[in-house]
Amino acid sequence: MAKVLMKGNEALAEAAIMAGCRHFFGYPITPQTELAAYMAKKMPKIGGVYLQAESEIAAINMVLGASAAGKRAMTSSSSPGISLKSEGISYIAGSDLPAVIVNVQRGGPGLGGIQPSQADYWQATRATGHGDFHLMVYAPSTVQEMTDLVALAFDNADKYRMPVMILSDGMLGQMMEPVELKTANATDCPIEKPWAACGHRNSRPHNVINSLYLTPQALEELVKKRYEKYEVIKKEEQMADEYLTDDADIILVAYGASSRICRTAVNTARKEGIKAGLIRPITLWPYPAKYIEKHIAHAKAFLCVEMSMGQMVDDVRLCVNGRKPVAFYGRTGGIIPAPDEVLNEIRKLTGGVK
Amino acid sequence: MAKAIIDETKCKGCGLCVAACPRKILVLSPDKINSKGYRPAQVVDQSKCTGCASCAIMCPDVAITVER
Amino acid sequence: MKRLKKIIIICGHYGSGKTNFAVNLAVDLRKQGYPVTLTDMDIVNPYFRSSDHSEMLDSKGIKVIAPVYANTNLDAPAIPAEMYSAFDRSGYSLFDMGGDDAGATVMGQFFRNITGKEYDMLYVINGKRAMIENVHDAAEMLYSIESASRLKATYIVNNTHLKDYTDAKTILESMEYAEKVSEAVNLPILCTTYPVSMIKEQEISATGGIITQHLYPVEVFVKTPWEVN
Amino acid sequence: MAVVFQKPQALLDVPFTYCPGCTHGIIHRLVAETIDELGIEGHTVGVAPVGCSVMNYNFFACDMVQAPHGRAPAVATGLKRAIPENIVFTYQGDGDLAAIGTAETVHAAVRGENITVVFVNNAIYGMTGGQMAPTSLPNQVTQTTPYGRDTSYSGHPIRVCEMLATLEGTALAQRVSVDNVKNVQNAKKAIKKAFTYQIEKRGFSIVEVLSTCPTNWGLDAQESLQWLRDNMIPYYPLGVYKDVGGTTK
Amino acid sequence: MSTLNILLAGFGGQGILFLGKMAAYAGLMDNRQITWLPSYGPEMRGGTANCSVCISDDLIGSPLVINPDILVAMNLPSLEKFIDKVVPGGTVLVDCSIIDKKVHREDINVFYVPATRLAADNGLPGLANMIMLGKMLKETKFCTENALEEALLKCVPPRKADMMELNRKALKIGSEL
Known part of the structure; x- marks a missing residue:
């Protein structure tokens, strides 16, 4: 298919439709609103459902309902809205329901601002709601990847029966790039869902979707079973992209928009004769530890760059586990770090600048 | 002849049926104690039962079946 | 200690030690050879309740009746119909x-089951428990309990303690508090308890004070998980 | 002799875990009888709330989804939009529907969401042990209004049916009670009408059922019904507050 | 030069984002890598608006243009904000019907285009942006002429087909200056 120019938010929406999503429940918030607007325009034409909920809380629970009925369902929001959705996300995880949730991150805390940010990393990977559970988290860095990862997110949500998040940011949501939309023939229920609460038609016992378990023992057993599944995911689903890492002395680690900045900085550093490279995590949970592990022996130092005060750097340090220095550089509040600033940090690590 | 049949295992002895019966033929058992140690409702004079099902309509535990 | 009626209701401010006293009394009465039933009516607190001790009580031959969802993950306060049976049982029913x-x-809903029957209602107090350490508050608390339950208390149980910090002095000094409450609400004191694993009766006399109340040794059953053994 | 009254098929053969005399059981039965009579069990999905009836998914024989506190109308919206050929109902208490879930309730009605809401109002929080509900009466003593609900301080009770009747999307808003045989029979008719309206795609239907809480009211089963009659019905008059009318069945 | 970084800046309502979209599409039609990134204040209209466009033969790293090769400035605050960021040897287009200030840098090529006035004089209200684009094509050859025509077809929606000729006219005015 020919390439077309699309905004990240539009690309996410179109990709979801192509992945078979016919149920989208949203609530406007900058900078993700185009996604909802795109769905509102497109869904009625293809027999799908776009519904503007009365709040983010209602939207995520509508997703819970549609997913419980066995359909591919999605919602999207930006940082403050994700905080509101966290209750529903916990219930979805606790009920073993698939769902795709998009966070087009903006600056925080509180109302913060509408400029791009990556300050919801902890929220996405550590505690998107109460209780012991994980989401799979994908971090696209190009508009093309926004589309590719949405399809994967729906597939894995169904496969593992769990919520999956696309953790994007305002820059990726708002920017345009050429996109090749891969034709897909997915339906809104591509796999058998014998567990779905869609009316038993007098042909099976009633299905119950719930997250309440009467005894602590039963609850512990179920949570442990879920964690066994998480172990499989950790083994099977780690994804990262590497750029000039094979001979690198300084390895940058960055995801999403900041990885784009880092790529430019790496190129400039190479021109200066500094052997810099970049690991770009695509899955944030499971964290792509094996990609970092490969390079611990030869790298002299790691530099984690984020649009936050330093959140993913925790995971980099857990992987490196003290074997090599791990430095951090970040801007926050909606400010995107400039390639020059990152280059400066690279120079500092190589001893080029005192 | 009508009949109200009370399932003693489901009856919780709340007495709502006793109050609802227009013929006043239900009581919480004065002498019988069920397996869980409390007094279930019972029909004292089945012959007076009209099968109106008032008892069953007010029973919160669906413990009463009525035949007519 | 005075002989009590066959129906014994134990009430008090939460955290005063009602449950621990109830469990002790149940074990004690059972040791004396009576049939004993202990009904856990606490639908308010999810933790530290008498039905937590069902297994131990069961092994001693004490019948325990608990709310439907006691010791589960659900806090719905469902009362089982079996609770009606507690008013009809032989032996002591606590x-x-x-x-x-x-x-x-x-x-309150069991009002009819209890009318016409003789009972004792023991008001458990703890002079070290915040919110009832003041005599006036302790009296107020009893009145609100009496009106909600539609029953009248018959005795005071002085269960003053400070958990691990309880010593002979705590016990001795509490007697004055208990007497003041007794006077305020016009009820006799049944006993003053002391944790037998921590304090010997002689230690209380050795403080030099005058023991004016019946001393009742209690085991500490209600414990946090890290206090076990 | 013929059986004239028995347990409906849409109730599983599981004993209710409610307190003796709690009228949840009557209301469950009315919903189940309705499902039986309309022959819709196989394509009905119920949504359970958070509250004493949280476990009603164990009692109803149709498919069930348990919702977060207050979110049942949103969950039901998702279900209904996903499987519109099915009948979707929520079963909610006063805290769930009229406090934490007010927005979800009002907006489901605003949208004319084609779902049925069974709203059980007993003027108190049962599950957490007797605290003030949005529908607790003026001067009612609860755990969190120990000196009686002072409306100048804690606000006034919500009359849900009256409020929802003002909305275009509401097809049926009716308040009923289960305090005596006649009222139970009326309640049944209202619930059946609400489900029928959904089948006829008329929009949002709600039946508010005045109910009891012997345990937290501190009254026995019969006293509780009397308390309902003496205190709740005067404040929450029974009746039809909105009915688009002309049902074909 | 493998990557061309373009920064377009002005008030909201001047068609800055559309100008960027045209430039980006033109790059796409030439089969090159491109990115388009808007930046605006919380207010949707009337505030400052700017837009980063990158056109490259390789994968584009940062889509955010900090040091532009080409700057199009359509109001004074934009010119003052970005003029020192332009790379040496870069090109700056100034709408001199709105900005009466001169640029003092010697190491860059500056073109003063009275785009807003020309648009008004030629009955092309709101198309000063296209006049600037025509001039930008002439001075930088950032894309092929054919690509720009194709971009126009992509960017002007069919329901506004009557706008097509007006846009072409504005581009022509710019490219002939």
């Missing part, structure tokens, strides 16, 4: 009411 008037309200 009711561990939930704390405060909230716990006492649950008893």
Whole structure:
């Protein structure tokens, strides 16, 4: 298919439709609103459902309902809205329901601002709601990847029966790039869902979707079973992209928009004769530890760059586990770090600048 | 002849049926104690039962079946 | 200690030690050879309740009746119909009411089951428990419990303690507090308890004070998980 | 002799875990009888709330989804939009529907969401042990209004049916009670009408059922019904507050 | 030069984002890598608006243009904000019907285009942006002429087909200056 120019938010929406999503429940918030607007325009034409909920809380629970009925369902929001959705996300995880949730991150805390940010990393990977559970988290860095990862997110949500998040940011949501939309023939229920609460038609016992378990023992057993599944995911689903890492002395680690900045900085550093490279995590949970592990022996130092005060750097340090220095550089509040600033940090690590 | 049949295992002895019966033929058992140690409702004079099902309509535990 | 009626209702401010006292009394009465039933009426507190000790009580031959969802993950306060049976059982029937008037309200629905029957209602107090350390507050609490449960207390149980910090002095000094409460609400004191694993009776006399109340040794059953053994 | 009254098929053969005399059981039965009579069990999905009836998914024989506190109308919206050929109902208490879930309730009605809401109002929080509900009466003593609900301080009770009747999307808003045989029979008719309206795609239907809480009211089962009659019905008059009318069945 | 970084800046309502979209599409039609990134204040209209466009033969790293090769400035605050960021040897287009200030840098090529006035004089209200684009094509050859025509077809929606000729006219005015 020919390439077309699309905004990240539009690309996410179109990709979801192509992945078979016919149920989208949203609530406007900058900078993700185009996604909802795109769905509102497109869904009625293809027999799908776009519904503007009365709040983010209602939207995520509508997703819970549609997913419980066995359909591919999605919602999207930006940082403050994700905080509101966290209750529903916990219930979805606790009920073993698939769902795709998009966070087009903006600056925080509180109302913060509408400029791009990556300050919801902890929220996405550590505690998107109460209780012991994980989401799979994908971090696209190009508009093309926004589309590719949405399809994967729906597939894995169904496969593992769990919520999956696309953790994007305002820059990726708002920017345009050429996109090749891969034709897909997915339906809104591509796999058998014998567990779905869609009316038993007098042909099976009633299905119950719930997250309440009467005894602590039963609850512990179920949570442990879920964690066994998480172990499989950790083994099977780690994804990262590497750029000039094979001979690198300084390895940058960055995801999403900041990885784009880092790529430019790496190129400039190479021109200066500094052997810099970049690991770009695509899955944030499971964290792509094996990609970092490969390079611990030869790298002299790691530099984690984020649009936050330093959140993913925790995971980099857990992987490196003290074997090599791990430095951090970040801007926050909606400010995107400039390639020059990152280059400066690279120079500092190589001893080029005192 | 009508009949109200009370399932003693489901009856919780709340007495709502006793109050609802227009013929006043239900009581919480004065002498019988069920397996869980409390007094279930019972029909004292089945012959007076009209099968109106008032008892069953007010029973919160669906413990009463009525035949007519 | 005075002989009590066959129906014994134990009430008090939550955290005063009602449950621990109820469990001790149940074990004690059972040791004396009576059939004993202990009904956990506490639908208010999810933790530290008499039905937590069901296994131990069971092994001693004490019948325990608990709310439907006691010791589960659900906090729905469902009362099982079996609770009606507690008013009809042979031997002693103890009711561990939930704390405060909230716990006492649950008893309200059993009003008809208890009318015409003789009972003792023991008001458990703890002079070291915040919110009832003041005599006036302790009296107020009893009145609200009595009106919610539609029953009248018959004795005071002085269960003053400070958990691990309880010593002979705590016990001795509490007697004055108990007497003041007794005077305020016009009820006799049944006993003053002391934790037998921590304090010997002689230690209390050795403080030099005058023991004016019947001393009742209690085991500490209600424990946090890290206090076990 | 013929059986004239028995347990409906849409109730599983599981004993209710409610307190003796709690009228949840009557209301469950009315919903189940309705499902039986309309022959819709196989394509009905119920949504359970958070509250004493949280476990009603164990009692109803149709498919069930348990919702977060207050979110049942949103969950039901998602279900209904996903499987519109099915009948979707929520079963909610006063805290769930009229406090934490007010927005979800009002907006489901605003949208004319084609779902049925069974709203059980007993003027108190049962599950957490007798605290003030949005529908607690003026001067009612609860755990969190120990001196009686002072409306100048804690606000006034919500009359849900009256409020929802003002909305275009509401097809049926009716308040009923289960305090005596006649009222139970009326309640049944209202619930059946609400489900029928959904089948006829008329929009949002709600039946508010005045109910009891012997345990937290501190009254026995019969006293509780009397308390309902003496205190709740005067404040929450029974009746039809909105009915688009002309049902074909 | 493998990557061309373009920064377009002005008030909201001047068609800055559309100008960027045209430039980006033109790059796409030439089969090159491109990115388009808007930046605006919380207010949707009337505030400052700017837009980063990158056109490259390789994968584009940062889509955010900090040091532009080409700057199009359509109001004074934009010119003052970005003029020192332009790379040496870069090109700056100034709408001199709105900005009466001169640029003092010697190491860059500056073109003063009275785009807003020309648009008004030629009955092309709101198309000063296209006049600037025509001039930008002439001075930088950032894309092929054919690509720009194709971009126009992509960017002007069919329901506004009557706008097509007006846009072409504005581009022509710019490219002939």
